[in-house]
Amino acid sequence: MANEIFGHIEGFPPGSEFSSRIELSRAGVHRHSQAGIAGSQQVGADSIVLSGGYEDDHDDGDTIIYTGYGGRDPNSGQQIADQELIRWNLALARSMQEGLPVRVIRGAKLDSPHAPQEGYRYDGLYQVVDFWQERGEAGFLVWRYRLEVLDPFEYHLTTLPPRHIRETRRVSSTIQRIVRDTELAREVKKLYDYRCQVGGQRLEGPGGPYAEAAHIQPLGSPHNGPDVMGNIICLCPNHHVLFDIGAYTISDDYSLVGSIEGRLEVKPQHRISREFLQYRRERYRIS
């Protein structure tokens, strides 16, 4: 397979339409003529097609919950086995870790108000912001990915009159990581005096200490974890990244499970709920 190309493809701005997968592939917008994910696990996935193959997919327009590949009967299309974090599924994980933009193409068969009337439509660049494992509707484990539009301004403009649409430009830099914080998150950081609950590190800068807060059961759809102190921990950026990408989860006794060893330090007045830890373990465990 040719090298991946990340970002817009020259000559095919968001909104471009294609009559078939072959045409999409020839344009280089989604090079694989059959698979839903194009790319490699070494470099990352550069495009995906949403065409209604998985009933588990969920399309909100600017955010998408996308199901990985594998475990389906080639004839019936039924899920008959667990999906593994290999090949294209790993490629999407790599894209998240590298902050690579993923082209999203929607097909007419997709059950979504955002699907085109016919054929396929290139809908612009998204980024993978989360991935996890869960039991799909058919009862087997599937990998799921949350994608968000890379440039909300560009995205919303495509729904406004054409005169407002900006020139398509090449993406020269990508967003690798965004850390969001809530009011309560700052309370937790204060409680630990900005010290990492996993490694004990405390970063100090000219503007005072620096730490990040992580929600154990993530905020937002489809996880919908609550923004309460029992669901928030204080981490240094390194342990936050490792938590986000699923390098470790946390047992009920606060020992770490995964590729790093250790234990979460928890103050007596900080009551972490086991249901959140369990939610996390079930979805973010390493295979």
Next chain:
Amino acid sequence: MANEIFGHIEGFPPGSEFSSRIELSRAGVHRHSQAGIAGSQQVGADSIVLSGGYEDDHDDGDTIIYTGYGGRDPNSGQQIADQELIRWNLALARSMQEGLPVRVIRGAKLDSPHAPQEGYRYDGLYQVVDFWQERGEAGFLVWRYRLEVLDPFEYHLTTLPPRHIRETRRVSSTIQRIVRDTELAREVKKLYDYRCQVGGQRLEGPGGPYAEAAHIQPLGSPHNGPDVMGNIICLCPNHHVLFDIGAYTISDDYSLVGSIEGRLEVKPQHRISREFLQYRRERYRIS
């Protein structure tokens, strides 16, 4: 002084106009009736006023280069001493480290195409994404801050017809940190096999290794560092945060200067230019 309030103030959406500083203060949009920066060094700054006081300020609309306070003669307004990283200047540094939104108000005296015709106008939420020290036009050291609009979509909509303007909503989460990456940055990460050049850490996730690239002389205005390998280093998130917030800089012999000790590991084929190291040291040193 009352507690800081971060985010929009109820009843005063972006675009709200005020006839005087007193009116701005009473509305709670910018509580301090004289200082350009409102807030505290413990919690952070919650608003700033751009009113043309400093000739060093630079206003591009969605990005602003703002000069800190202090060192000016109260009568003439001339810069007569170096500015220090104290009080309100520290408050803005704190806002950057905590990812807190800062309300931006423009006054009619501001020399900018974005200034209002008269009085003051609240122009929405920005975030501090960088701060550094440099010699201002009067020859004294000043602290400078780069602010960017928090929500580009909201910002651009204020320039479109009113029917497109969304309802103002409270900011419940803030962006604490965005890591952008370039094509060349990925080359540098590969060269070091994703190992931190400062601490030697190598983070490993299900999607492979994770590292971040940092530009020594930052990209973008006003630094305009080039995107070349001699200006890029490979760091773990912790050492990247510490580098960004000015906790350390790097000597020509690669030893670290600042609040952490150590040495940058550099491969023979990676030629880091001294001019970039010097640029960084001159602006990001700790007082």
